Amino acid sequence: MIVLFWILIFLGTFFFMEFMAWFTHKYIMHGFLWSLHKDHHKKDHDSWFERNDAFFIFYAVVSIVLFLLWQYDIFWPGLPIGVGIFAYGVAYFLVHDIFIHQRFKMFRRINNRYARGVRRAHKMHHKKIGKGGGECFGMLVVPFKYFKK
Template sequence: MWIHILVFFLTFFMMEFMAWFTHKYVMHGFLWNLHEDHHKKDHDSWFERNDTFFIFYAIVSISFFLLWQNNILELGLAIGLGIFAYGLTYFLVHDIFIHQRFKLFRNANNRYARAVRRAHKMHHKHIGKEKGECFGMLIVPFKYFK
């Protein structure tokens, strides 16, 4: 039981690195065409091409659920739930808290919340795929806490 809880939390925290890596090298790399509309609002739709990235991680998460369900990987449930929990956290922090796609969490104004918003604002100051910074989401460089 304890190993499942440990794997869940390890998976969740590893997803921050995966999000950083994917954002820096995939979204700002060879799949920039899908991510670009997140930096340059050249559309009227509520949906962005960038929203398709959640499908990849949903498929990975579901795959681990299926591996567990079919008795192929005992820790599959813990891994799948860790990926899902990070995805939910990403949605809440990035899409709702930072970008206000739903008008919730507007009054969050503690030190960490301000640092997350500042770091993300610095990321978005670069509208091209080069010269980006702050590719992570939950782990924010200390300079943004000042």
């Protein structure tokens, strides 16, 4: 029974992270921390790394802290929550950094309806290179209009 509870916490965390990604992207990255995110919209450097990668590091640290809180018997749901955040980070990295932005040359031939919709939505988001006026701030869940032919 406890394993089922942990699986539910993990799944709830994973799906909640999509909301967190949307919220963070819309109100923090395109808000008061635009200075860290803007190089993702308009590359202003020669490095493979972007200042925007700091957000990835932030969530990795949160996940690690939750693992440690579980490990030292301080917060028992730390493990399923930490693994949920980690799993979302892996999914985000695979979809956003590898599939969409091709930071590694992989997944180039994926061309199903979902993949095309996610690409279209992200392309619409990147149409605006400034801080305001953007749309489609989510990653794995995007509006249905992007799945139409």
